[in-house]
Amino acid sequence: MCGIAGIWGSGDIEKMVNTLSHRGPHGTGFYKNEEVRLGACSLKITDPEGENQPCYNEDKTICAILNGEIYNYIELKNELSNHIFKTQTDTEVIVHAYEEYGLDFIHKLNGCFAIAIWDGGRIILIRDRLGQKPLYYYFKNKNFFFASEIKSILTQMDSVSPNLTENFLTFETTIGSETFFKDVYALPSASLLIFNGEDVKTKKYWQVPPDIEIDFTPKQYIEKLQWLIQDSVRLRLRGGTSVGILLSGGIDSSLLAYIARPQYAFTCCYGENGSFNEVEYASMVAKDIGAQHFLVKPTSADFKEHFEKIIWHLDQPVATMSSLPAYLLAKKASEYVKIILNGEGSDEFFGGYIRYLLMVTEERLGALPELKNFHPLARFFWNKNMFSGSAERYFELIKRGEAGKGDPFQRVKEIFSQHKNLLNSMTACDIEVSLPSLLMMADRVCGAFGLENRSPFFDYRIVEFAFSLPQEMKIREFKTKYILREAARGIVPDKIIDRRDKIGLITPIYKWFSQDLSEWCNSITSTFDERNIPLNPGKDRGLYDRYKYMKLSLELWYRIFIDKQLNLDAAKKNKKEIIL
Incomplete structure (x- = not known):
């Protein structure tokens, strides 16, 4: 977890990097010439005693900065034995890999990353295949800026205008290169950008695989997945002197916990009866693996206290109501570890969502x-x-x-x-529509506390394998994630594997907004109503309905980034002044 930024043209690179200081508490570094400036604030994991970014090749004609991790950097470094390395970092591996292979080096990377390279004639930006690490850019009036978070770019802009698109009004999230800010763009996942001082060109370097099934038996599919998950976890434990896991008690995080055996486990629960609390299973797993177990119990008072700061960290509202528990879990975890594992991605890739089950059931019924x-x-x-x-x-x-x-x-x-x-x-x-919000939230809440989040199920080899599976290996006889459950046999207790009542973490915001936070919420959303934004409530989804939550999020976002009414203390807690 680091923060990276850059400029081609006029601008203040120190100001941009300082705005990202919460992401990288271990130091800053800069490259500067007459036209181009690159900067990074680092969270040092692979080489704690090494120099700050940027990293250079032997004659300093190429430099690079990195947010994220290249998990297979050791193997790549062994391939580059003809190069001279001065550090143990994965960032330096990027420099020499680009020098050796050109842009084809991208296909050798296994990791979560946002990369910027300056080769003397162009800036190259690269984002990982699933978009786990963020990267944004702005090009106007001959000035090109890029950064890990939008707020960093905003420090260089004369004015800020909202950009609420049709996609947002439909899905409550932005799609592709869209952001909430006019003229500020997200580099899409699996994309690279080349800027030569005149033009911005982007292209995809990886696509979601086509439906090409491997000729395997069910047993072979299961054994292949077991190996892939174990190898993914092995790579993601590199550099981990202290590792924790976000443990829900479901099959995803439980399987990772039994394989990784981290020292610490962190679980969110609510003081509600029944459906909001699944601590029993998480506690069982933590005890089995010998992990110190911490419970985080968000309240309505926590939501009121922290939500404005969360919106500032997010840069723009996200299509999920889990930002508060994610933020508090990251806050707690950062007190004990630098690296936190999570089970994200399993639902998408192995048929875990109930909406998938509904669709498949209808198809089979028809x-x-x-x-x-x-x-x-x-x-x-x-x-x-x-x-x-x-x-x-x-x-x-x-x-x-x-x-x-x-x-x-x-x-x-x-x-x-x-x-x-x-x-x-x-x-x-979902990779294009709903997943980006979840990934952005995970990145931002961990980045708020200088915490590195790692997601083994997002290993691109697992993703490509998942797309090769027959449908019945994912959903069989109304059982979701069939192959993952079978891959977990003998590793995870059957009591967890055979659960059919797992519903995921539901933050009781619907209840809070109608009770404890009703007056506070209404006072804020009433101002939003005056903005005449065509946010339609759609159909009522009960506990899962986000309409009022989205109204509140949007109003706070407008005040922070557009109206600039709120003087938050989020960055001050990192000993930096918020710059909007």
């Missing part, structure tokens, strides 16, 4: 010989849209606003057209 000629009767009895196109049905599931059949729907339809396997279609769609 294919039954007894029903395939009676779809009109079934629609009359159940739902008028049943057994219609899968893209249309999934769009109805994931949209939040009352969107029509415009660009957001067309994008979903295009993604579905690229896959024959329904589960792969939904996963590919």
Whole structure:
């Protein structure tokens, strides 16, 4: 976890890096010439005693800065034995790999990364395959800026304007290169950008794999996945003098915990009865692996105290209500470890979401010989849209606003057209639509406390393998994540593997907003109503409804970044002044 920034043109690189200081508490470093400036604040893990970034090649004609980790840097360094290394860092491996292989070096990387390279004639920006590490840029009036967080770029802009797109009004999140800020763009996942002082050019270097099934038996699929997960965990434990895990008690994090055996485990729970509390299973796992177990119990008072700071760290609202527990878990974990493992990605890649189960069940039901000629009767009895196109049905599931059949729907339809396997279609769609918000939240809450988050299920080898699986290896007989459960046999207790009641972490914001925080929330959202933003509530989703939460998030975002009304103390706790 580091913060990186750069300028081609006029600007203040120190100011940009200082704004990111919470991400890298172990020092700053800069490269400067007449036109180009690069800077980084570092969280040192692989080489704690080494020099600060940037790193250079032998004659200093190439320099690089890195946010994130290259997990296979040792293997790459062994390939580059003809080069002279001055440090033990993965950043220096990037420099020499680029020198040796050119841009093709990207395909050799296994990690979560945002990279910037200056080779004397151009700035090259590269973002990892799934977009785990953020990278943003701005190019206007001959000035080019990039940074790990948007707030860093804003320090160099004369004015800031909102950019609420049709995608946001549909999905409550931005898509692709969009951000909430006019003229500020996200470099999409699996993309590289080249700037030569005149033009910005971007291109994809990796795509979600096509549906090409491997000719394996079920046993071979399971054994392959076991090896991939174990190897992914092995790589992600590198440099880890103290490691923790975010432990929910579900199959994902439990499997990682039994493989990694971290010293510390951190679990979120609420003081609610029943559905909001799954501590029993997490405590069992922590005891089995001998980890010191910490419980974080967010309250409505915590939400009121911290949420403004969370919005500042996020840069823009996210399409999830889990930002408070994620923030408090990161805060607690940072007191004990530098590296935190998490089980994110498993639901997307192995058919874990209930919406996946609903879609697959409908598909299988519609294919039954007894029903395939009676779809009109079934629609009359159940739902008028049943057994219609899968893209249309999934769009109805994931949209939040009352969107029509415009660009957001067309994008979903295009993604579905690229896959024959329904589960792969939904996963590919989520990689573009919902996953970026979850990844951004994980990055920002950990970055707020200088904590490195690592996600073994996002290893690109696991992702590519998941797209090669037959659908029945993911969802079988109404059981989600079938292959992952079988891969965990003998490692994780059957009591956890065979759970069918796991619902995920639900933050009781719906309850808080109608009770403890009602007056506070209404006082803020009433101002939002005066902005005349067409945020449509859509259909009521009960405990999962985000409408009021999104109104509150947007209003605070407007005040912090657009109106600049709030004087938060989030950065002051890092001994830096917030610069907006």
